[in-house]
Amino acid sequence: MLIKKITPFLILLASAGFANAQDAASQTATAQSSPDPQQQQEEKAKLEKKATVLLEQVVSEAGALKLPENRIRVQIAAGDMLWDRSATRARGLLSDAGAMLSQMILEGDRTDRDEMQTLNQLRQDLVLTAGRHDAELGYQLLRSTQPQTNTTNAAGGRRFGFDPQGNLEQSLLATIAATDPKVAYQKASEALDKGEYPTALNRVLAQLQSKDEEAFKKLSDKVLGRLGSENLLTTREAASLALNLLLPGPRVTGTASNQTTQATTTNARSNSTQVLSESAYHDLLDNAIAAALNVTSLGPGNNNRGTGPGGRLRMPPPNPQTTTDDAQNRQNNARTLLFGLAAMLTQIDQYLPERSQTVRQKMTDLGMGNNPNLTYGNQMRTAMQQGTSETLEAAAKTAPPQMQSRLYQQAAQKAVDEGNTDRALQLANDHLDESTRNSIMQAVDFKRLTTTASAEKLDEIKQKLAGLPSDSDRVKYLIDLSTSTQKDNPKLALRFLDDARNLVNKRAANYKQFEDQLKVADAFAAVDSKRSFEVLEPGIAQLNELLSAAQVLNGFEIEIFKEGELSLRSDNDLVGMVARFGQELASLAKADFDQARMTADKFQLPEPRLNAKLQIVQSVLGVQRPANDGNRRGQNFQFVMR
Template sequence: MQGPIITQFPQPADSAPPPKVDPETEKKALDLVQTLSEQVVNLHASANRIRAESEVADLLWVRDEKRARTLFTAAVTQLASQISELDYSDAEVYNEMQRILLSRQELILRIAPHDADLAISALQLTRMQGDNRSRYGGNWTANNEANLEMMLANVIAAKDPAAALKLARNSLSRGVSWNVIAFLPTLYQKDATSAQTLYKEIVARIKDDNVTRNAELANNAWNLLVSFEPPKADEDTYRDLLTSMLSYILTSNRQTAQGMNVAQNMYYQIERIMPLVDKYAPARAAELREWSQGVERTLDPSAKMYQEMRRISEKGSVDDMLALASKYPPEFQNMLYQNAAWKAVSSGDTARAKEIAEKIPDPVQRRQVTDQIDNQAARAAEGDNKVVEAHRLAEKANTLNRKLDILLQTVNTMVNAGGDKKAALDLLNEAKAVVASTPQSAAELTAQLRLAQAYMRLDTDQVFAILQPIVVRLNELVAAAVVLDGIDFHYLKDGEWIMPGVNNLGNMVGMLDQMLAGLGRIDFDRARTLADQIGRPEMRMLMEIDLVQTTLGVKTPVNQVFGMRGMSGMTIMN
């Protein structure tokens, strides 16, 4: 059994809307939506059609709710049909199920802000076959269902907390999950009474399910204690749960491997738990501290070292850390001397840091730390001049890919900080020369897209100049891939290109899609002209939908990723 792993639950993303585009651009984008709404019927692949219908319906809702409802309903019907036609004897069925689950998630979360009842109906109509009763024991179907229910609950809670609460209870009926716990603060903001009621129901379910037989449940119970405290939580119920969990830990049998594992994992959480115990169960505090000391004596040498190192790193001196290093054998000294060196750097003593780094037994790690210290010292001597630093690091780079990374990262840092735009452009032009010196390849094409992305906030003309030939090249590559479909990869389904792709070419198409979408807010007409040059009609339609969404500031549903959200580097060989 695993011990408690206490996590910080993710907070909702900032919901502030992006700045509105000018009225003329907005009209052009909305006119394009109308055209696209008439074209979605031409799509044949279910995945493409469901995606297009849901995205266009989302865009149309304010302008033509009736038409939007029709598109949403059609997408739900097609998705339900896809699910009913799954061949569970097919070796590829799980890959297809994953694609369907992503489509289902996006569709339901696009409907939710417009009509909670319609979204809940879509959830019910598109459930996968399988046992949905309990999420424990690695039940994949029930876990996916519970996750989507809670994602939907979070979206609709602001407008319909009662419906959101009902979804949370449905999810809880399968077992206590982290996302039911994470939902409590959201519900509390809208309906404190309902949140406290749900909290009591979660605690009751934890106690009924018995944490001694379920490691995941024990983790969730501890996370509930640290993430939802009084006065939000009912204090008596909170104290009852805390006392139960303390009894679970303090009475665990440390003579067994399982019991010792539980105890040692809990030991690392004591500092976080102790203030809660002092406040809500003070009678158990002394017992817990004594228990902690007993567990500490059972830790292996490496665990003890990490504990000592953490304490000394927080409160001790460089000399304290060096003294600690002398206590341990060479296999532990790499990390200890590294930490001592960085503590010296943080105190401004670079010379001593380099002396300490020379004590690191492993030659590779010793060289890496020494180089990092030298770079930090050089950065300080340069007055934190980003351009000088970029040139210094780029000269040392042993591959073109690393040199390009350094230049583009520096440009992004400068632009984000509101730095010298002319200097940033000069660095970009150097990066452009680096890319131009490489032979054509997938990595070079990816580098071109990364370069275009870096230019977006500095020189729009350069972005379009880079992307124009890329569109031509990708059209040629896609045409070749269609001929090879099924030989190296499956690019098509029902005769249509499926986005997002799963290999290098699919990723590059996704990168271009996101680049064109981002350009919509800068120069909609030129971005659409480029999108219109995409050869395959289904690919062109999906890219134009993404263009409109980004231009109008429509957000992608939470936790849903379509295409490439950002540029990833690839290795360019010398």
């Protein structure tokens, strides 16, 4: 049965024996010279003009959508993408979206949790998108869409509120710092002068240090001047801000040239939030320790607190009493600081070693010493930041027993991806059960094979592929083989992709098989974009069928339609897969814009069709969303925004 199943792609593989180094040589000999830069600019301008025309068409068609939230998403995305080309037009779109959203908020059902989440997300998207382009417009929309405080609940059911105004205002402040540092500096300074400690200050400083050195120094000095030990004890917000500044560590100085390129790359995200010099870091850390040592007890139920999964800091909750006296407040803030410092013992050892033993002794006195959860949390935080096989292995050593096997497996697989097959085998042999070990050993075999793949090794490749447990595994390794041979033997690389295409050229039976189709389409993009579209079209046709079935079942087994229209707030897997196909079309648009647009038209419903076209425009215009755009849990199908 297995032989019959894999016969088609084995036949194709056999024919690949005619692909040899001579093919690569002829390809190289006929390669075109580098295109003229002026011609490239002209082609780019033509492509962007097409994209702008398509964007205006999408905005026009979106007027027929029933759901206001869908129309708002189009307006926000369009305003974002049009700003650099027509600020007046973009401002009008964002203002119209604000007016529509204000009405939605006024009429919103506060007993409907999903509706409240949608309104909160739309408001965040609108305000932050506007703020990235115009600080004043961002604050204007923040005010105009502010929910009323009316708490009347005629239905008598549970009410769900809007996100606190202050949270969005802090996110807006951090956003503005990236584009208008002078305004961000002014507003942050005003807040400090009023005795406030904005939660976005660390993000504002992170932006200012690369945008405006003078403003960065002034604001840094003012912040540090407000974070003395006494303020850390009396103000919870000050304690939280101090920990936010301390946790990433100090800025890396130019003398740290011995760090490897890999380490620099893997820690780039962390380094972006390192805003304190070593001297300032030392002083603030000393203040935080001095305040934390005032703890006399952990309070009820706090003995096992520390860091949660992934190394996220778990702070002790505020005192449950409705009012606290000054002594209670100081104890609460000291606990917050001590639990935060528990996740920074390595930094304390390095930058304030004379305080290290005192902190550890205080933790021991309070029952926090030798807490395995703290050790594991610190290891996981390092593993998530660096993501290497070494850090994953270190995290596995301190993980709870039930999690160790999974982490060792991830470490071994990461070692395979890094090309360190010997390390992968050692981890597998030392820590994994037979089944998992065999899987890693198989991955090692293929990793070694991909580095030496050639037409002469087709028999060995056939045997390896035949031994894989699923077509998904075969697709993965055929793509890897294609990638490894593309430079030296492009004809053989194309044959490998044809074999992979043959495996996915069928109706998907689950979402994993849809993902395989996307992987093959994406792999073809580097060698023949026409075949990428050919792979995607059957998948889109099947998605149309599934969406039609979902319309019939809506309200029973599934609920992704509202008033007969696909709601773009859904976190449903089907809707997410529709969005994934749109993303793949967007990635192909630069190679063949017209074909990408025509393929997007194959979506029968207007909502996924418009969304795919917006993604295409976004790709062509080079619009990118920021890495941290707030909390977007469950938002896997939405009109794209920068």
